[in-house]
Amino acid sequence: MGKAFSFSRQFKVATAAALLSAVALAGCNEQGGDKKAGAGPAAMGGKPEVGVVELHPQSVAITAELPGRVSAALIAEVRPQVSGIVKERLFREGSEVEEGQLLYQIDDSTYRAEYDSALANLEKAEASVPSAQTKLDRYQDLIKQNAVAKQDLDDTIAALAEAKADVAAAKAAVEAARINLDNTKIKAPISGRIEKSSLTVGALVTANQTTALTTIRQLDPINVDVTQSSTNLLNLRKAVRDGRVKLSGDNVQVRLKLETGEDYSENGRLEFSEAYVDETTGTYTLRAEFPNPDRLLLPGMYARAIVEEGVAQDSFLVPQRGVSRNTRGEAVALFVNDEGKVEERILDVKSNIGTNWLVSDGIKDGERVIVEGSLFVRSGQEVTTVPVTIDETTGEVRTRGTASGNSDGK
Known part of the structure; x- marks a missing residue:
């Protein structure tokens, strides 16, 4: 009986404590809810x-971010124009060379001898001209006196013409020999960065061989070839016809984003766009030219070009965070x-x-x-x-x- 009374009393005490806790919790929630409501729309008269x-309205520059590849402005593959043994290589691989700089020296002894022989033949041909001219002058005086036959005079005229032709042929032979002799000195056709040499000193080269001795690439300025879809082109042309967009003109500025995501410090200029669309990809190519004084851009690099296509007059820019679908x-x-x-x-x-x-x-x-x-x-x-x-x-x-x-x- 005492145990039952004790259990009943404990049950009542526990029940009372639970009720008090519930009341206190409800009061706290009500107070917290009031605070929250005070900071929301209800505290401001119900207006959210x-x-x-x-x-x-403003004039907005219409730009297109297009993928592209960096390419050299000029590329020259250096090949020999005459055959012979390479005696010297006169450049440092990977360095900058100037147009006309001597790159290779081919053994020129044979070509120098040919040049000297051609000069001698020219002198011989030129020596025969005065005598032929003198004979012709004498025959022309004698023909007036009927002292020589007409046929002899004609032969003299032909001999003088032949002597002059021999001189002209000899001069051409001298010029050809001089060109061959000069070609033993292989010079840089353009200025730019020169690559490694494919042949070493002592190698035999032949005229116009398929293997290039080296390659020179002009890196400043440098080109970036980008592709644009024909659909975007048609949309731009339609916007221009409708008067919504005004083209930027001939001097179109281009900005560049590198593979790392950073912006390239120099602005470029659009050079040209191709006049046909690739049937496979449905795109056409545009070429932009960029200054590259630090040689940061190298051929083959991937980049994204931001091209200013035109200006949209009286347009609005609506923040994207305020637009949904x-x-x-x-x-x-x-x-x-x-x-x-x-x-x-x-x-x-x-x-x-x-x-x-x-x-x-x-x-x-x-x-x-x-x-x-x-x-x-x-x-x-x-x-x-x-x-x-x-x-x-x-x-x-x-x-x-x-x-x-x-x-x-x-």
Whole structure:
């Protein structure tokens, strides 16, 4: 009986303690809920707070980021023009060489002898011309006296012409021998970075052989070949015809992103675009030229070129964080109208510009798009607006202004 009484008493005490704990916990929750409500829309008269950005028309540069490869501006494969033994290599592999710099010396003894022989033949041919000329002058005087036959005079004229022709042939032979002799000195056809030598001193080379002795590449300036889809080209041309985009002109600036993701310090210039589209890939090639004083860019490197294609007049840049997609895949954004109410609008997005979407129509000057708090509001709801500033690099909210709850939203 005593055990039953003790158990009943303990049960009552435990029950009372549990009830007191529940009451205290409920009081704490109620107090915490009041604090939370005080910081939310209910404490502000029921109007949810949203961050907005005011939009204004502006001229926007239309750019395209295109993949490309770096290529040398000029490439020259050095080959011998005459046959012979390589006596000297007169450059350091991997160094910079200048146009006309001597690279190889081929044994020139045979070609020097041929040149001297050609000079001797020229002197011999030139020596026969005066005598032939003198004989012709004498025969022309004698023919007036009928002292020589007409045939003899004709033979003399032909002999003089032949002597002059021999002189001309001898001069050509001298020039050919001189060219061969000069070609024993292999010189750099262009300025640039020279590669390793494929042959060593003492090697036999032949005229116009298939194997190049070395290769020279001009690295400053340097080219970047990028590819653009024909679809993008057609869209750009249509925008130009519609007056939405104005072309940049002949002097189109190009920026470059390296494989590491960093921006190249020098700006380039668009040189040309090909006049045909590749049937396999559906792309065409554009070539940009960049200064490369530090030789940072090397042929074969991958890079991404940012090409300024044109300028979109009177366009709006809508922050991407304020745009979403509906079930039909359309771009939609929430705006705050003059009455301070939320208004959903479908946007005709043209392209992305950094952290923004380019929109050419459907927006008026001074309209405000919601970029923060759009998940907690619905179309037609009255809201309190807070002007915010978007970081153009990251797309995140950078600064906030003062909340405004007027009926006109201003």
